[in-house]
Structures are given as structure tokens and as C-alpha cells.
Amino acid sequence: MQQGVENADCLSLAAGLVDPQTLPVELVKEAADQILTPETGPFALQYGTTTGSDGLRDVFKDYLSELEDGSPLAASLPAGQIMLTTGSQQLLALVSQAIFNPGDICLVAAPTYFVYLGVLDGVGAQTIPVHTDGDGMCPQALDEKLAELAEAGQLHRVKMVYVVSYHDNPAGVSVSNERRPQLVSTVKKWSQDQQIFLLEDAAYRELHYDGPRQRSLWSYDDSYSRDEDQTVILSQTFSKSFSPGIRVGVGVLPRQLLKPVADLKGNEDFGSTHLSQNIVASVLQSGAYAKHVQRLIDSYREKRDAMLAAAEEFFTEIPGVSWLHPQGGLYVWMTLPDSVPTGFSSRLFEQATSVDKVMYVPGELCYPSSWEERPTNQMRLSYGVLSPADLRESMRRLAAAVNTVLAESAS
Ligand SMILES: Cc1ncc(COP(=O)(O)O)c(C=O)c1O
Missing domain, CATH: 3.90.1150.10 (Aspartate Aminotransferase, domain 1)
Incomplete structure (x- = not known):
């Protein structure tokens, strides 16, 4: 900057930055006009809840199901595990504050999103790079790094693996279909004695130009279909695909993280911009967003x-x-x-x-x-x-x- x-x-x-020429000025105006009527306007201009508007969380759940090509995991996801934030940057920061104590370790793809490296520094986490190539983070390299840390008696310090899974910032690389379930199972393999989370940052998911769409890493975390602790945190945003000025980010959180993250958010702002959430829900529902x-x-x-x-x-x-x-x-x-x-x-x-x-x-x-x-x-x-x-x-x-x-x- x-x-x-x-x-x-x-x-x-x-x-x-996203392209100013394609920002949805007219769409937002129309959606705001529809929302700001005497009947619904006061509701949209009132405080929302800490975790975000129920309307958008329900609509997002259907949208996620569509993005995941109808995966049953998305269809059965309780809307209560979806949290709306002020851009996905806030979600990344809150989750990191909830998970890390100074001296804990985060394994990251190399290269990775440099702003998140700053967040990790801010919470005192040590950042260790994992070999990454044209198919994204290499599961074998991740496994070897975790084995090395276990050997050195340091595994208990590892709290998270961070991956930008689609067309990443900075390299434009996506994790290949083959590696997606492998990364999830590698993290689970080393989470037997203590929890390691996999933070999937899917900020560029919808800016997809060629070839078939991919399921998220999150969709391979089958613990979401069971009554047990869950591994993958999915972070998405409407900044790249719609407007960063609207500042709506969305997280799907493992249930054991819901309370700690909501408590932190409550202390910070007790809920992100309600009007923006209503605008996003409206354009998603009307088909204008697609x-x-x-x-x-x-x-x-x-x-x-x-x-x-x-x-x-x-x-x-x-x-x-x-x-x-x-x-x-x-x-x-x-x-x-x-x-x-x-x-x-x-x-x-x-x-x-x-x-x-x-x-x-x-x-x-x-x-x-x-x-x-x-x-x-x-x-x-x-x-x-x-x-x-x-x-x-x-x-x-x-x-x-x-x-x-x-x-x-x-x-
Ligand atoms: C990889 C990645 N994650 C997250 C973000 C945060 O974006 P926002 O807070 O606007 O959702 C960005 C922004 O550039 C990004 O590149």
C-alpha cells in the first residue's frame, strides 16, 4: 500500500483490487431499494446478531450446496455453523485469535497470502512453510513435516494448516482434486492426540475461468456428518465475486470453534453490517448474483x-x-x-x-x-x-x- x-x-x-469497472453498482442500488421499504427497511437498518443474519446464512447454505455439486455435507450443514463476518479477513483473524497461543505453530503453503502471514505474526504463531507446487500444497511434504515435528517433540505446538485452495494469492495455483482429500486425511492423521485445524481459505473460489469446478477441501471432512470434533474451517467471501465494499465474509466453523469465535466477535462488534448481509441475501436469492x-x-x-x-x-x-x-x-x-x-x-x-x-x-x-x-x-x-x-x-x-x-x- x-x-x-x-x-x-x-x-x-x-x-x-477487484476491477472497478465490474463492481455491481446498479445491482446493489436495486437490492437496497427493495430492502429499504417501510416494512423491511427498519429491520435491515437495525443491529443483527453476532453470527449474522439467519436469512443470509440459510441462503448461503443452499448456495454452498450448489458450489459443492449437491454434496450431502453442505445440504445437512446446520446454518448455526455458518458465521458471517466483516470480509473473510475478519474471520481469518478471529479464528487465529481463538486457536493460537504465542509459540504455537501454523504450517502454511509456500508461497501464501502475505496478509495472513501478518495475522499469524500478530498472534505470536511460528509459521513453517510446506512444499507447494503447481498442484498446491504437497500432502507428502505436509506429512513429512508433521513427522519431523513429532520426532522433535513439537507436535503439540502445531495448531493449524493454512491453505488457499482455489487460484491462490499469490501464485494462482489450486489444490488438485487428488490432493484435496489427501490434505484433509493427513491433518486428521496427526490430530489423534490434539486438535490440528485445516483452514481452507477459498477467497477466489468463484473466479474460475477454465475447466470443471472443484469441490472444497471442507467437503472431504466427513466428521461434519458425525457427532464428533471437526477439522476443516472453510472461509469464503463476497469481496472478490461481488464487492469488497459490501464487506461480507462467510465461515463454516467446526462446532468446537463456534463459541470461542462468536465470543471474540461479540467483544469486537457483536455482528457485521446487517444491511450488507441483507443485500447479499437478496441478490443471491434473485439469481442476479449468479x-x-x-x-x-x-x-x-x-x-x-x-x-x-x-x-x-x-x-x-x-x-x-x-x-x-x-x-x-x-x-x-x-x-x-x-x-x-x-x-x-x-x-x-x-x-x-x-x-x-x-x-x-x-x-x-x-x-x-x-x-x-x-x-x-x-x-x-x-x-x-x-x-x-x-x-x-x-x-x-x-x-x-x-x-x-x-x-x-x-x-
Ligand atoms: C487469499 C485471501 N484471503 C482473504 C482475503 C480477504 O478478503 P476479504 O476480507 O475482502 O474477504 C484476501 C484479500 O485479498 C485474499 O487474497
Whole structure:
């Protein structure tokens, strides 16, 4: 954010914002008009409950069932296990406050959502990276890491595994279908003597552009169908698929977490914005939301394609550069030669922002800062905000900056 303010004259591939052109201004206006009648308006403008409006929780349950292709787990989920929050960021923070004591351990995909790394720091958790590739977090690597910690007598400190399961921030990677149940069963395997939660952050679930949709990791947690403690926390949001200004996040919580998280939320705000929850319930119910998401998908797919085409055009000739091809989300993850660090104090960042006037997010922010071997030669490039033409221009500028730095290091 700070760098964005200081480099306001740059084309920004850094901001993870959604596209302002596709924000649902008219839809929200219509929904608000329908809600703000003399009969229903006062109710929507009144305090709600700490866990959120019953109306939206019921509608969300049906919507989740649809997303999970009719999975019986979603259909039988008690609406009382659904909590509405102020964006999913609040859910991530509350859950972390409820679960971690200072010195506890969280295992995270590497790379991962850097804002959540800050939340973990804030609750005093130690963050340990787990090998992650184009199919998401590797279950075997997770198993080995947990075995290592058990061997060292540290398993009791492990409280959570965190995974962004769809088109993640920053790398655009989704956990493969094969790995989804494996990650759940690996966490359960090591939860025999003490509880380890699996926090599934599905923020980009609906921004899916190619291929079949995937069931969530949560849908493989069959303890939700039984009278026992549950493992997976599912976090979703209407920020990416509808509007971040509406600030509605949704969590499906293991029943043993319901009271601790609701107590924390009660102390903080005793309920998120009731009017927003009513607006989201209204557009979900009317079908307007589904049509909006389809329009978004078409628009972001075009931008994703524009960025990938520009990567081909400007980076193919630069030796040692590679990038991932996301099937959804908002980001392309690019790796440069080892000799080109990308951090805020690097020569590349200086060249890109001061001379070529383009900005990106340095990849090293997306790894635990205590991890000494973290890669320093990667970039998160967002195609959310810029137009296809500006995306091409910003990729041209970025390639020029990389070429300048490579030429300097060769001379
Ligand atoms: C992976 C991920 N999770 C959660 C969030 C939080 O979003 P919100 O609080 O708007 O739901 C973001 C926002 O960028 C994100 O990228």
C-alpha cells in the first residue's frame, strides 16, 4: 500500500483490487431499494446478531450446496455453523485469535497470502512453510513435516494448516482434486492426540475461468456428518465475486470453534453490517448474483489472457524466466533468474518503479520472513485492475526493467 502511494505514477500490477469497472453498482442500488421499504427497511437498518443474519446464512447454505455439486455435507450443514463476518479477513483473524497461543505453530503453503502471514505474526504463531507446487500444497511434504515435528517433540505446538485452495494469492495455483482429500486425511492423521485445524481459505473460489469446478477441501471432512470434533474451517467471501465494499465474509466453523469465535466477535462488534448481509441475501436469492459472477468471469478471463499473451510476447526471449498459467483468480506468478532479486530494496524494483514506471509485489513477501531459504526472485503480477491494453503496456515495461538489470549484471 505504502509503495503504491509513493509510486502513484506507475502502472500497477501490484494492487490485488477487484476491477472497478465490474463492481455491481446498479445491482446493489436495486437490492437496497427493495430492502429499504417501510416494512423491511427498519429491520435491515437495525443491529443483527453476532453470527449474522439467519436469512443470509440459510441462503448461503443452499448456495454452498450448489458450489459443492449437491454434496450431502453442505445440504445437512446446520446454518448455526455458518458465521458471517466483516470480509473473510475478519474471520481469518478471529479464528487465529481463538486457536493460537504465542509459540504455537501454523504450517502454511509456500508461497501464501502475505496478509495472513501478518495475522499469524500478530498472534505470536511460528509459521513453517510446506512444499507447494503447481498442484498446491504437497500432502507428502505436509506429512513429512508433521513427522519431523513429532520426532522433535513439537507436535503439540502445531495448531493449524493454512491453505488457499482455489487460484491462490499469490501464485494462482489450486489444490488438485487428488490432493484435496489427501490434505484433509493427513491433518486428521496427526490430530489423534490434539486438535490440528485445516483452514481452507477459498477467497477466489468463484473466479474460475477454465475447466470443471472443484469441490472444497471442507467437503472431504466427513466428521461434519458425525457427532464428533471437526477439522476443516472453510472461509469464503463476497469481496472478490461481488464487492469488497459490501464487506461480507462467510465461515463454516467446526462446532468446537463456534463459541470461542462468536465470543471474540461479540467483544469486537457483536455482528457485521446487517444491511450488507441483507443485500447479499437478496441478490443471491434473485439469481442476479449468479449472472453477475458470470459477467465477471468473462471479463477477468479476457484480462488473464491479455497478461499471459503479453508475458509470451515480452518475456519468452529472456533466459531463465518462467510463469504459471492460472485457471482463475487475479494473479500471475513469475520467476526470474536467481541473479535478479525482486524485493523492495532490489535494483529491479528501483528500475521498474523509478524509470520504467511499473509496479509489482515482490514474491519474498509471500513466504515466512523467518525462512532463510525463501526465494527472492519472484513477482506477483495482478491483472485485476488494469485494462487489457494497459496490462500489455505494463508487461512491456516490466520486461524492459528486467532486461536493464540483466544487462547491468552481465557487464
Ligand atoms: C487469499 C485471501 N484471503 C482473504 C482475503 C480477504 O478478503 P476479504 O476480507 O475482502 O474477504 C484476501 C484479500 O485479498 C485474499 O487474497
